[in-house]
């Protein structure tokens with residue numbers, strides 16, 4: 001097992017969320033559920049931005065509950081790509097290796113390889129303003145790749161893109177996660193994202209994050225809390 005949430009109990013004001021499950025190594029998992037159900041809260045706890053009230057978070061058997069965010073074996077991709085407007089695509093990606101940007105020739109070569117990998121070969125000298133939304137997402141993805149962390153947390157990173165572009169990006173992330181042997185959790189409102197990206201899905205609803213279940217079976221025969229959320233659209 002890669003990630004284990006052990007009797008995790010989270011609290012934000014009056015809101016509480018419980019989780020007690022494991023995520024297999026190299027899995028791609030969607031995290032879906034109604035707005036306000038606690039999807040982002042769950043990711044925040046795994047990332048180390050929210051201290052659990054009780055319970056533990058283990059990565060490959062090691063207790064990481066007390067580790068600060070930067071020391072955890074994971075990287076995060078949010079919707080706002082957090083690119084620096086004054087830096088080029090190449091420099092923004094290179095932040096994944098070292099924030100000082102003092103990189104060896106070999107490290108710059110790794111940056112260029114990562115940019116090529118996400119389809120940005122030849123665009124490295126552009127600043128974010130000269131890139132499309134999808135291309136900016138690709139820069140953020142290259143930076144994430146260069147961090148070389150084993151767990152990828154994605155919180156609706158491509159929600160602002162059109163459906164075709166979003167599908168392309170999800171396919172690219174899935175391909176990278178698979179090739180690099182990473183484990184990925186993707187928060188989304190859209191069950192189609194789960195179908196496209198994730199063989200397993202965690203449903204967050206009614207104060208609980210349920211253990212990962214096979215996506216197709218879950219969406220085909222949803223439990224009541226999920227059925228209410230999916231409505232007739234699924």
Ligand SMILES: Nc1ncnc2c1ncn2[C@@H]1O[C@H](COP(=O)(O)OP(=O)(O)OP(=O)(O)O)[C@@H](O)[C@H]1O
Nearest residue numbers: 012013014015033034035036037038039040041042
């Ligand atoms: N700082 C806070 N203090 C108290 N309650 C909070 C705080 N931040 C969020 N909440 C509450 O925690 C709950 C979970 O929020 P969270 O953002 O995790 O939900 P979500 O499932 O990611 O929602 P969405 O899909 O709309 O992004 C919500 O009911 C929200 O109102």
